[in-house]
Amino acid sequence: MSKNITAQFKTTLGAFTLDVNLQLPGKGVTAIFGQSGSGKSTLLRCMTGLQRAEGVLHVNDALWQDANSFIPVHQRPLAYVFQEASLFAHLSVRRNMEYGYKRLAEHQRKLAFDQVVAWLGIGRLLDRAPDHLSGGEKQRVAIARALLTSPEILLMDEPLSALDQKSKNDILPYLEQLHDELSIPVLYVTHSADEVARLADHIVYMDAGRVITSGNMSETLARLDLPAYMGEEAGVILETVIAERDTQWQLLRVEFTGGSLWVRDTGLALGHKVRVRMLARDVSLALDKKTGTSIQNILQGVVEEIADDKHPGLALVRVRVGESPVLSRLTRRSVHELQLSVGKAIWVQVKSVAVLE
Amino acid sequence: MFDWQPVILSIKLASMTTLILLLLGTPLAWWLSRARGWYKQPVAAIIAMPLVLPPTVLGFYLLLLLGPDGAVGQVTQSLGLGVLPFTFAGLVVASVLYSLPFVVQPLQNSFEAIGQRPLEVAATLRASPVDTFFTVVVPLARSGFLTASVLAFAHTIGEFGVVLMIGGNIPGETKVLSVAIYDHVETLNYTQAHYLSAGMVGFAFIVLLLLYLLNNKKTNGVS
Numbered sequence: 001m002s003k004n005i006t007a008q009f010k011t012t013l014g015a016f017t018l019d020v021n022l023q024l025p026g027k028g029v030t031a032i033f034g035q036s037g038s039g040k041s042t043l044l045r046c047m048t049g050l051q052r053a054e055g056v057l058h059v060n061d062a063l064w065q066d067a068n069s070f071i072p073v074h075q076r077p078l079a080y081v082f083q084e085a086s087l088f089a090h091l092s093v094r095r096n097m098e099y100g101y102k103r104l105a106e107h108q109r110k111l112a113f114d115q116v117v118a119w120l121g122i123g124r125l126l127d128r129a130p131d132h133l134s135g136g137e138k139q140r141v142a143i144a145r146a147l148l149t150s151p152e153i154l155l156m157d158e159p160l161s162a163l164d165q166k167s168k169n170d171i172l173p174y175l176e177q178l179h180d181e182l183s184i185p186v187l188y189v190t191h192s193a194d195e196v197a198r199l200a201d202h203i204v205y206m207d208a209g210r211v212i213t214s215g216n217m218s219e220t221l222a223r224l225d226l227p228a229y230m231g232e233e234a235g236v237i238l239e240t241v242i243a244e245r246d247t248q249w250q251l252l253r254v255e256f257t258g259g260s261l262w263v264r265d266t267g268l269a270l271g272h273k274v275r276v277r278m279l280a281r282d283v284s285l286a287l288d289k290k291t292g293t294s295i296q297n298i299l300q301g302v303v304e305e306i307a308d309d310k311h312p313g314l315a316l317v318r319v320r321v322g323e324s325p326v327l328s329r330l331t332r333r334s335v336h337e338l339q340l341s342v343g344k345a346i347w348v349q350v351k352s353v354a355v356l357e
Numbered sequence: 358m359f360d361w362q363p364v365i366l367s368i369k370l371a372s373m374t375t376l377i378l379l380l381l382g383t384p385l386a387w388w389l390s391r392a393r394g395w396y397k398q399p400v401a402a403i404i405a406m407p408l409v410l411p412p413t414v415l416g417f418y419l420l421l422l423l424g425p426d427g428a429v430g431q432v433t434q435s436l437g438l439g440v441l442p443f444t445f446a447g448l449v450v451a452s453v454l455y456s457l458p459f460v461v462q463p464l465q466n467s468f469e470a471i472g473q474r475p476l477e478v479a480a481t482l483r484a485s486p487v488d489t490f491f492t493v494v495v496p497l498a499r500s501g502f503l504t505a506s507v508l509a510f511a512h513t514i515g516e517f518g519v520v521l522m523i524g525g526n527i528p529g530e531t532k533v534l535s536v537a538i539y540d541h542v543e544t545l546n547y548t549q550a551h552y553l554s555a556g557m558v559g560f561a562f563i564v565l566l567l568l569y570l571l572n573n574k575k576t577n578g579v580s
Contacts, residue, residue: 050477073480074488080481086474090496099492100482149483 003060009046011053018042018209028201029186039209040189044157048080049073079146081156085138087130093141094126100149110150120144136167154186193233197277198356222325224307224316235279242272258322259299263355275356280327282351289347297350363537371513374452378460378509386464405458416522419451443525451523452513459508467501500572507568
């Protein structure tokens with residue numbers, strides 16, 4: 001059985017046209033990323049069947065829609081989390097969560113009620129009315145309610161965008177935990193580079209109803225035609241493992257395929273997997289390994305691609321460090337003065353990296 | 358000796374009318390709340406007409422329509438049901454038409470207030486459209502149903518013009534409360550007219566008070 005998702009849709013709504021043809025992995029988190037109005041939510045709604053569009057949709061070998069058939073929304077084994085929690089106002093938290101759960105036959109219930117409650121930390125909210133929950137609590141209940149339908153795919157439409165920063169920070173750890181615990185594919189619509197950095201394994205970048213690029217997270221973020229869209233957020237994510245702790249200076253050494261980096265000690269145990277984010281603006285390049293610098297993290301790499309940035313005075317350079325791509329934003333004068341060219345060996349100086357957790 | 362017959366007849370008429378109206382008005386209001394086409398407004402206008410027409414006009418045309426020579430009268434006769442004017446069944450038909458806007462409008466308003474989102478959520482939680490209607494729409498539109506029922510019942514109890522036109526004044530069959538009051542006043546039987554009228558005033562007050570109390574409580578009610 002091939003575990004993947006094929007989605008082809010073409011539909012026009014007024015002046016907007018959605019035209020996509022996607023192959024997505026059948027596991028992990030796929031971030032559908034792009035600015036508002038790029039059609040990401042429309043794509044998700046077409047996949048649920050809430051919005052009718054001409055097209056073909058296969059999820060894990062099951063045909064959900066083609067020219068001759070259309071499985072109604074309520075018969076699709078999916079779960080959907082809306083931008084607003086949209087809890088049923090007439091039902092308590094527990095009854096909201098049971099709504100979908102009760103509609104499954106017993107043998108279809110793959111997730112236990114108590115387990116989902118524990119995952120999302122909502123045990124003490126069960127008997128409350130939705131009106132008496134904070135925004136973040138509501139969205140956690142909505143996620144739990146969706147998961148309790150034991151879906152084969154989880155679709156989330158900007159689940160954090162209606163929340164304030166504090167609620168976002170409260171929920172993200174739960175989402176990261178789900179990312180590790182769930183074996184089903186998750187499609188996550190967002191316009192936040194931060195959420196992509198923390199959650200995604202695969203990225204679909206959309207603009208004006210079309211897919212600009214779709215691929216593995218770290219390679220996609222390191223594409224030089226994409227960062228122009230991302231502006232200041234341009235940078236790469238590295239999947240690392242904590243390898244060493246320097247207790248004297250409160251630092252951790254994290255290893256990735258291609259090198260290691262010293263980062264601030266966040267208190268995590270050795271062997272723990274963490275994502276670190278390295279923004280292009282924090283990375284500079286040098287021809288020699290500098291000494292007498294405050295920069296702790298200096299890596300060796302090879303220039304792979306050089307491209308103009310949005311501003312005519314700036315350039316983006318992708319350097320391959322081991323197997324991992326790293327982006328650096330430089331002035332074009334620097335590119336000229338260092339005589340950078342593809343294939344040139346270079347020292348990569350990283351001014352700062354952020355541990356995402 | 359107080360004559361209870363008109364009171365009982367009125368309650369019977371109002372109960373049957375309310376029941377029929379809820380069965381008829383709910384799908385109609387649902388359809389109106391979801392319809393997007395041009396035909397929505399004309400249909401809404403026709404349903405609302407009893408609000409502005411004098412009851413005698415409605416009664417007059419119903420009399421013609423349901424009568425032996427009317428289109429509906431022909432049908433009921435050929436079905437062996439006889440003619441409806443001056444019967445209890447005729448009163449029910451007239452009351453249903455007359456009170457239709459009092460049921461459709463509050464229901465339509467509360468259906469529209471629910472919006473599309475809860476329906477979409479229910480669909481993604483594996484509820485079929487019918488399941489969604491009874492487990493999401495009806496509970497969320499509870500206050501609409503309450504208002505519709507109370508208004509239909511009370512409005513039917515209070516109707517006079519239509520009843521007089523289509524039902525006349527047959528004791529035990531069509532002589533409802535409001536007609537009985539008119540009758541008592543005509544025959545200068547003020548004592549009986551007082552009993553019934555004062556009873557109606559009390560009834561109206563209690564019904565409206567209950568309605569407001571229940572609608573107010575609704576905001577706290579979660580099961």
